[in-house]
Each structure stands twice: as C-alpha cells, then as structure tokens.
Amino acid sequence: MISLSVDDIFDSLLMKKSVFKNKRVLSHDYVPNELPHREKEIQKLAYILATALKGGKPSNVFMYGKTGTGKTAVARYVLKKLAERGEKLGLSLSYAYVNCRYRKTNYRVLVKICDEIGCRGLPETGLPADMIFDKMIKQIDRKDQLVIIILDELDWLVKSSGDDVLYQLTRINNELERGQVSLIGITNDLKFKDNLDSRVLSSLSEESIIFSPYNAQQLYDILKQRTVMAFEDGVVDDSALRLAAAIAAQEHGDARRAIDLLRVAGEIVERQGENKLTERHILEAKDEVEKDLVEVTVRDLPVQEQLILLAIVNLSLSSNGDKITTGNVKKVYEDICIKLGYKPVTLRRINDIISDLEMLGIISAPVVSLGRYGRTKLIRVEVPINSILKVFEKDERFSVLLKK
DNA sequence: AATCCACAGGAAGTGCTGGGCG
DNA sequence: CGCCCAGCACTTCCTGTGGATT
Numbered sequence: 146m147i148s149l150s151v152d153d154i155f156d157s158l159l160m161k162k163s164v165f166k167n168k169r170v171l172s173h174d175y176v177p178n179e180l181p182h183r184e185k186e187i188q189k190l191a192y193i194l195a196t197a198l199k200g201g202k203p204s205n206v207f208m209y210g211k212t213g214t215g216k217t218a219v220a221r222y223v224l225k226k227l228a229e230r231g232e233k234l235g236l237s238l239s240y241a242y243v244n245c246r247y248r249k250t251n252y253r254v255l256v257k258i259c260d261e262i263g264c265r266g267l268p269e270t271g272l273p274a275d276m277i278f279d280k281m282i283k284q285i286d287r288k289d290q291l292v293i294i295i296l297d298e299l300d301w302l303v304k305s306s307g308d309d310v311l312y313q314l315t316r317i318n319n320e321l322e323r324g325q326v327s328l329i330g331i332t333n334d335l336k337f338k339d340n341l342d343s344r345v346l347s348s349l350s351e352e353s354i355i356f357s358p359y360n361a362q363q364l365y366d367i368l369k370q371r372t373v374m375a376f377e378d379g380v381v382d383d384s385a386l387r388l389a390a391a392i393a394a395q396e397h398g399d400a401r402r403a404i405d406l407l408r409v410a411g412e413i414v415e416r417q418g419e420n421k422l423t424e425r426h427i428l429e430a431k432d433e434v435e436k437d438l439v440e441v442t443v444r445d446l447p448v449q450e451q452l453i454l455l456a457i458v459n460l461s462l463s464s465n466g467d468k469i470t471t472g473n474v475k476k477v478y479e480d481i482c483i484k485l486g487y488k489p490v491t492l493r494r495i496n497d498i499i500s501d502l503e504m505l506g507i508i509s510a511p512v513v514s515l516g517r518y519g520r521t522k523l524i525r526v527e528v529p530i531n532s533i534l535k536v537f538e539k540d541e542r543f544s545v546l547l548k549k
Numbered sequence: 550a551a552t553c554c555a556c557a558g559g560a561a562g563t564g565c566t567g568g569g570c571g
Numbered sequence: 572c573g574c575c576c577a578g579c580a581c582t583t584c585c586t587g588t589g590g591a592t593t
Contacts, residue, residue: 252577270577271569447580471556494581496557512557516591519555 163377164414164422170375171408173401176221181370182363183215186354190223193352197238197291197327198230205315205328205349210356213399216331219356220295227293237290239263245302251310254302255281262292278313285317285324293327300334308345315348358398364390367400368407376411381422385410388424392431406430439532442505448542449490453478453498455543457508458533461526470521471496484546499524507533 149157169175180187186208196203208216224240231238241261248254255277256267264284267277285292294314296302303311317326330349341349359367368386389410393403409430414422443454456478460469467473475495482489490498499522503510510522526533537543 250578268569270567271575273576449580490580491582492556493558493583497581500558512589514589514591515555516589517552517554517593518591519553520587520589521556 162420164380164411164420165375166377167375168408168411170371171404171411176218176225177370177374179370180215180218180222181366182359183219183356186215186219186356187223189352189354190219191226194223194227194293194327197227197293198234198236200236202291202318202325203293203327204351206330207350207353208329208331208356209353210333211358211397211399212333213393213397213401213403214333214356214358215400216333216356217297220297220329220331224293224295237288238293239290240293240295242295242297244297245300246298249301249305251302251306252277254296254310258294259284282317282320285326286321287324289323291325291327293329295329295331297331298333299330300332300337303337303341308342311345311349312342315345359394359400360398361387361390361394364393364398364400364403368403371404371407375407376422380411380414380420381407382424385422385424385427388427392427405434409434435528436532439507439528440536442507443533443536444540448487449494450498450501451537451540451543452481452485452487453495454502454507454533455537455546456481457502457524457526458530458537461530469524471499471524472521474499474524481546485542496522 170177190206190208193206194203208220210216221242224242228238228240239262241258243254243257243261245254248257252274253269255274256269259265259267259277259281262281262284264280267280296311299311311330314326314328328349365386368390372381372386386407389403389406392406393399396402406427407430410422410426413426413429413433414420443451446454453474456474457469459477459481460467460473471492475492478495479489481487499508499510502508507526507528508524509527510524512520513523514520534547538547
C-alpha cells in the first residue's frame, strides 16, 4: 500500500474538482426559496399572519405533522418574508425561533426568547425564572411592536417541564402595554395535545395547520430541486434520487432524512474519488447514517442507561427470541451491576430509562398485557445490535464483560 | 364475572451540581 | 462568602389496569 503524505492528501483534494456546487443547500437549516408541495400550508400561514402587516395581532397558530414534513421550513420561510415586508412598511415586527428539543426547560426557553429579541447575555442557569419572564416583557414592551414566537418541537418542552411557560406565554398579551405577541407552536407528536391544559390548547390552536407526510414522488421533487442547486451538473443519477426518495418515504416521508442521504452519498463519492453519484452510494450512505447515529447516541448515554441497554442487548442475543420484559431486564441488569460494581437503580427508574431508550429509537417497548401474567413492556432492539456492541467494546468500563 | 399478576406511570421529594447575586 | 436558584438522576410511595385464568 502506498502511503500518502499529508501534503499529498491536501493536494489531491484541492486539485480534484468537487462534485458539490453548493453543499450548504443540503444542510438542515437551509431554507430554499421554493418549498415544493407545501404551497397550501404556506398560503394558510401567510393568510393568518398577514394581519400583522395592518398592525393587528395574528391568531396563535398550532402546526403539526411528523418530522421532516416541512413544518419548520414553512414557518421560517413565511416569517422571513413577513419580516421583510414589514420592514418595507416601516412596521416593527420581529420573531423569535426556539427549538424546544435542545432547550427543554421553561427557564432555557425563556432565555432563548430573550436572546432572540435582542436581550443578550442572560445566564443559562442561576436566576429565578420569573425574573427572566419580567425581562422579556420589558424588552417587548419597549415599543409598539409585534413579536412572533415560534416554539418548535413543543412536545419536548411539555413532556419534560409541563405547560407552565406555555400558559404564561398564552396570557402574556394581558401584561403587555405596547407590544404584542403571537405564538406559533410546532409539534410532531399528535397525541401531545392531550397533555395540555385546555385553556392553553384553545388559546394556542386558534388556528391550526396540519402537515401530511411527503410521498415518494414529492420527496423526489424536493431532492431534484436541491440537487440542481447543490451538485455540479450531471453528477447525480436520476435513479439514485428515486432510491433516496423511496427510502425516505418508507420512514414516514421524512424530507430531512432524504436530504441527509443525498448529502452523505455526495461525501462518499468525494471520498472515493469518483464523479458520479449512483444508487450504490445512496445505500452506503444509508448504512453510514444509521451506524453513526446509533453509535453517537449510545456512546453519549448516561451510564445507567448504558447498563440497562447492555442488559437488553444481552437478552436479545442469548434468550433466542424469548420475550424481553421489564422484569427480565431488571434481573439481567442487576447481575451486570454486581459484576461491574455499580449500584443498581430501582424498578421505577428502570421503567423511565426504558422509555428514554424508546424515545431515542434504539428500542421499541410497547405496553402489552399478558393477562394473568401481568402487564409489562415488550422490548425489542430496533437498531443493528453490532453498532451498539461496538460502542460497548470500545468502552473500558464494559469491555471486561464482553471479552471471553 | 371476578380475580389478580406484573408491572405502568403519576406525584412529591432528596441530594448533588453548577451557576448567579449581594 | 453564604445564600438562592434550576436541573438532573434518582427514590419512595402510590394508584391504575388489560386480559388470561379461576
């Protein structure tokens, strides 16, 4: 094997013509100028928000649909246009975007809103939450203005912190003298509405927009549009696009997943020094994306969650097809704890951890009733077990157990 | 039809961490 | 510095329940 010097590698990279024209087009936060197959949703949101241009307060909006159905993109797109138009008309309107998945506490959501509307530098922790709320009100009330707050992935916030902040936010207009606030709530969990206070729900869903998943043809159109912008001409095979669209269509019509596949496939093409993106690269990309995702997720899990996952993996390898229940997991988990010298957590906690692992998509754990033999969760690993094992083998805390 | 298993999952609280404030 | 605050992992105590078996 010929060994290349670092300089050689750099040189070859620089000399080679990239297959990408503009890779940014394939990143998550890119909002294109056209959103194919979302015209209706855009129109509806635009109608609702248009009130703002006449100085009114638009109704609160609730948008729901599964991941990658364009909710965030539509919201960002319309808001951007609205802000532009507002500026031309000399109106004072702004918006704050908060993704609750990464700020899943009341406090952090408020801090983020403050940050977005120009009140920077608040600490991530340490202050009383109502103080931040007051700060926010003062900031909004400085002048006659409309602030539209977008709460993306709202279900995460409600699940982990309840709807206190939501309640406060829906009532915020009562406390404002000059400014006004409209809310846009976005969620992909349809059942989550049940957990909401009815007052919050009715206030938040004055208007609602439903996003249905894309089908394969629509995904194809989206990919086609991005391809033209992102890749050099003639690089991407049409059949590769069809395949990526088909794969993503199976996974609840997730456009983000489709675009990920395309981007990673493009990176693979570059790495392998080729100049054509084919179906093969899409398949390789699929593997890579899945493996990476699993490995990163498992590696960054708290240790107790790892131990319980280890127990589940053990069970699904040994007890050939036997039912894996919460009680089973508990036994194996406690054995593992003794062998590795960890203090086991209680059943109640195990139950929460199993739910966590399910939320992460590593396992499925539907509640089933075995009649006389009780009610439990039926657990199954939903990702390639080898990817999980790979992480544990590398981790010296567990490797003792895995080596023979 | 009644029973009862093996848990599910809500509520409230503890102990610890990491930060701010006067 | 001591005090306060929120978050997190976890515990304790608890009530609820689908359906095979009695």
